Ligand SMILES: O=P(O)(O)O[C@H]1O[C@H](CO)[C@@H](O)[C@H]1O
């Protein structure tokens with residue numbers, strides 16, 4: 436693997452060896468990191484700290500960017516960009532519209548770590564724990580609030596192209612079918628229990644705050660349930676009707692596994708779906724979706740999400756220590 440060139444503009448000195456030895460670490464190397472293992476995650480965290488320093492790495496807020504939503508990262512100031520190739524055990528991203536960088540910086544003076552490049556289970560042999568590993572890393576870096584974003588198809592018939600939906604609940608289809616990131620070993624140091632409660636997995640107080648902010652900004656903000664399928668194929672009209680019937684408002688192929696792990700790590704989560712296309716309910720009225728259109732829509736329509744996330748970060752309450760959240764959630 437050829438290391439990327441030194442990138443002074445991004446503040447990354449690529450000559451620094453991540454683990455103070457001369458080995459080259461490749462993407463997606465299971466022999467080195469078990470994404471379920473707390474001590475292995477600590478090694479990943481150390482490899483990051485070795486590059487950006489402890490002060491810069493420590494973060495209160497995590498931000499995950501959806502397809503085509505790289506412009507949200509422009510909110511971060513005093514950035515340090517760390518390419519995934521330089522992070523021990525991080526796999527690569529293969530989906531267009533997902534850059535492949537962990538970015539450290541601040542928004543309104545608050546410490547944020549941004550995952551610009553999500554890991555989708557369909558890219559990684561449905562290894563949900565691997566795809567949710569950045570959340571465990573964020574947890575060890577101190578993150579207490581997670582903001583997840585995604586590009587999604589609108590199932591709710593009142594949704595329009597370009598709408599922003601605040602996620603109030605989720606239907607995690609791979610999780611229901613046994614593909615949960617929590618399958619495997621359990622370590623008490625994650626913070627939460629083996630059997631994680633998924634009630635209010637999108638924090639109610641933060642949803643109220645977000646809606647209040649949107650109101651003050653005179654912004655149209657929908658609220659609804661996100662359903663995650665395994666993908667990567669899009670849905671048939673019959674599947675769209677099935678999801679509609681069970682109460683889904685928007686659909687995609689991501690996010691839910693991240694939220695499950697965040698919940699186990701006692702993080703408060705806020706989620707947004709940008710409606711990049713309207714899912715087709717009618718088999719006789721073919722309306723094909725394609726990923727380039729999804730990205731194009733995210734580029735064109737994502738601005739309102741940027742403004743809302745900026746305002747939300749500004750007004751987020753101070754991070755709640757883990758012990759307090761544990762008490763609040765009855766653990
Ligand atoms: O959920 P994000 O990462 O925004 O990506 C969405 O866009 C892709 C399909 O166009 C799928 O990966 C879907 O999940």
Ligand SMILES: Nc1nc2[nH]cnc2c(=O)[nH]1
Pocket residue numbers: 586587588589664666668669670686687688711712713714724729
């Ligand atoms: N599954 C799925 N994911 C998407 N991401 C963006 N649009 C869609 C969609 O229509 N279906």
